[in-house]
Amino acid sequence: MRYLAVLLLCTIASAGSLTESRFGAAKKKALSSRGGNTSTEKAVAAALTWLREHQEDSGYWDSDGFGDDCKCEGKAGGWHGERVPSRFDFEVTGLAALAFLGAGIKPGEGETGEALADALDWLAGSFQGGRGSTLFGASFAIQAFAEAYDMTGEERFKDLVEQGVETLIDSQLNDGGWRYFVGMKTSGVPTTTAVVSALWTAQQAGIKVSRGYKKPVLKLLRKLVAADGRVAYTLTGHRQGYTPTTTNAASAVLIRIQLGETASHPGVKASLPALAKQRPRWSIKFKTMKVKGVTRKVQIGYLQHYYWYHGTDALSRLGGGPWSAWNGKLKKALLPKQKKSGHAAGSWDPVGTYGPVGGRVFSTALCTLMLESYYRYPKP
Numbered sequence: 001m002r003y004l005a006v007l008l009l010c011t012i013a014s015a016g017s018l019t020e021s022r023f024g025a026a027k028k029k030a031l032s033s034r035g036g037n038t039s040t041e042k043a044v045a046a047a048l049t050w051l052r053e054h055q056e057d058s059g060y061w062d063s064d065g066f067g068d069d070c071k072c073e074g075k076a077g078g079w080h081g082e083r084v085p086s087r088f089d090f091e092v093t094g095l096a097a098l099a100f101l102g103a104g105i106k107p108g109e110g111e112t113g114e115a116l117a118d119a120l121d122w123l124a125g126s127f128q129g130g131r132g133s134t135l136f137g138a139s140f141a142i143q144a145f146a147e148a149y150d151m152t153g154e155e156r157f158k159d160l161v162e163q164g165v166e167t168l169i170d171s172q173l174n175d176g177g178w179r180y181f182v183g184m185k186t187s188g189v190p191t192t193t194a195v196v197s198a199l200w201t202a203q204q205a206g207i208k209v210s211r212g213y214k215k216p217v218l219k220l221l222r223k224l225v226a227a228d229g230r231v232a233y234t235l236t237g238h239r240q241g242y243t244p245t246t247t248n249a250a251s252a253v254l255i256r257i258q259l260g261e262t263a264s265h266p267g268v269k270a271s272l273p274a275l276a277k278q279r280p281r282w283s284i285k286f287k288t289m290k291v292k293g294v295t296r297k298v299q300i301g302y303l304q305h306y307y308w309y310h311g312t313d314a315l316s317r318l319g320g321g322p323w324s325a326w327n328g329k330l331k332k333a334l335l336p337k338q339k340k341s342g343h344a345a346g347s348w349d350p351v352g353t354y355g356p357v358g359g360r361v362f363s364t365a366l367c368t369l370m371l372e373s374y375y376r377y378p379k380p
């Protein structure tokens with residue numbers, strides 16, 4: 001019963017066209033028609049409860065510390081579980097805010113809405129000159145502000161989005177994309193995906209975004225795609241030993257969809273087989289090996305919440321057979337692995353690629369967003 005208030009808040013309200021499918025009859029219809037159910041909704045509500053209970057008083061989420069009395073494991077650290085300070089509080093707070101918004105929680109409405117309002121206030125106070133700590137962080141925050149603006153019509157959110165959009169457009173690199181920090185020389189697919197998602201969201205919320213950024217992004221993707229549909233990380237990645245991956249293919253498909261390409265476009269079709277070969281599966285192994293002279297248990301395998309997040313976002317928009325097959329695997333991967341009891345109930349373990357770096361808040365926010373994909377955005 002402790003999740004009942006969250007579930008009720010997700011079904012009452014109204015919003016603009018970007019977020020209208022998160023409320024009332026439109027939400028119920030989208031949930032059932034796109035493959036969600038009562039189990040996915042209970043998982044979302046439980047996750048939001050865990051996030052709310054682990055939020056700091058000032059409104060943010062501490063990626064490497066949940067408070068002195070918290071018994072949860074999975075605080076953010078190094079790539080292989082090293083206990084080192086994390087610098088990603090802004091990023092995980094942006095993702096957590098998006099998880100609340102994705103469920104149809106309105107800022108300030110009820111206990112959960114108050115938690116969201118506190119998070120948005122903290123992000124706004126840390127959003128200096130339209131920037132976050134990284135372009136990832138800035139993009140997540142811009143998305144959150146845009147969705148909050150669409151839901152509430154509050155001008156302060158619009159102002160923040162406009163500041164952020166200007167920064168993102170001005171920081172586009174000569175090769176067509178973006179990379180981690182403003183001023184870097186070569187772009188990367190993951191950062192470019194986050195930025196394009198922010199710009200798309202802003203535009204859908206009715207905020208003016210220059211269209212000039214789109215053609216350079218698509219030109220970049222054409223250079224990065226391999227013959228088998230996988231996509232390279234960056235134009236110069238081969239120099240550092242990077243090879244094309246399915247993870248970047250999912251990101252590229254999401255970018256293409258947001259820039260107006262459909263399931264029949266050759267660029268989209270080229271990468272779909274790669275995603276079909278690597279659908280979500282919660283399976284991970286560990287191998288003992290030396291990392292920088294220290295013997296550690298290193299995770300190996302394809303468990304990667306951030307890849308699943310982009311794949312879910314992309315395929316849920318396309319619909320059809322590819323989405324049905326992906327969604328079936330997604331639910332089998334996520335629902336049984338959500339913690340059901342104890343202090344961590346409602347969360348997911350931060351395992352797999354990026355999990356140890358982002359921590360439990362990161363993984364829980366991403367898994368929640370995936371289970372909101374049925375109604376998060378109106379079907380194109």
